[in-house]
Amino acid sequence: MAEAPGSDEEPAGTSGWVPQGARGSLTRNAPLAKLVWFKSGGAADWLFEPADIEDLTSFLSALEPGTPVMALGLGSNLIIRDGGVPGVVVRLGKPFAGVEVKRDCVIECGGGAPGILVASQARDAGIAGLEFLRGIPGTVGGFVRMNGGAYGREVADVLIDCDVVLPDGNSINLPVSDLDYTYRHSRLPEGAIVVSARFQGTKGDPAEIGAEMDRIAEARENSQPLRTKTGGSTFKNPPPESSGGQKAWQLVDAAGCRGLKKGDAQVSEKHANFLINTGDATSGDIEGLGEEVRRRVSEATGVALEWEIQRVGRP
Secondary structure (H helix, E strand, C coil), X not given: CCXXXXXXXXXXXXXXXXXXXXXXXXXXXXXXXXXXXXXXXXXXXXXEECCCHHHHHHHHHCCCCCCCEEEEXXXXXXXXXXXXXXXXXXXXXXXXXXXXXXXXXXXXXECCCEHHHHHHHHHHCCEECCHHHHHCCCEHHHHHHCCCEECCEEHHHCEEEEEEECCCCCEEEEEHHHHCCECCECCCCCCCXXXXXXXXXXXXXXXXXXXXXXXXXXXXXXXXXXCCEEEEECECCCCHHHHCCCCHHHHHHHCCCCCXXXXXXXXXXXXXXXXXXXXXXXXXXXXXXXXXXXHHHHHHHCCCCCECCEEXXXX
8 A cells, every 4th residue: 555645745736635544555646547448637636445445434534624535436437637636536446346136136236346247147136127237337336426327227217225425434325315316417415435336126037138238238339439448428418308309429410520530539430429539639638529519519409418428637
């Protein structure tokens, strides 16, 4: 574990005093580009990978009040800006990636568990209704926060409750009703870290569940630029009443943006609602390209696209 200095040794650019004594990995000025799908962006003032839930809560409770805290999962739907991320980035690793089958078709998952693992465990247990998680390229913590969804279903349809650690180290349990889910949005408190969640499925046939998961995997492979440096769906699909029923990718196409470039950032030719890093694009290039797409779509169609990708950190 990297040693954390006292407040009198705080490095330039660091937000808040960071406590010593954590059992997990604690790194200052930690590069984040390698941890996100776009492979771009700056460093975290501090990157903390806790050893377990007790390590996480004690670390956060000892932070200087007001220190920014951000959870990082697989980095699949995220732009880390080039100036880096202030405060502490918390990355939940293997200790938080467990998946356990409970009674009555309930699946309990750690906040760091990937969606594909949750769906696979449910399949093996004959639990249906969670197949769509196979199509969400992220971890439980991320898609609980964002009400992640794919192929006609979303987290709000299956979540029972979640356990959350707040930036001050306090733990709370939130039932799904408290999250006030809407499309790709929840009322989860800022800086809160989802450490576990429970999902409700139904009894099903493992072979049929597996076939549906295979269908989802094939559909993603055929329609999305999965083998590139990308960030997943860039913009939210707008309400049908404002877009005439057109989805985000159709509006991007209508504005002539498919294939549009800014430096090494490009609108994917394969799926117009995906941005890709074709080489050494900066996060500024990627975000700037997205803003140019929004501008052109607004001019061409009158629809103001909203970002689905999260953009964090200093410009």
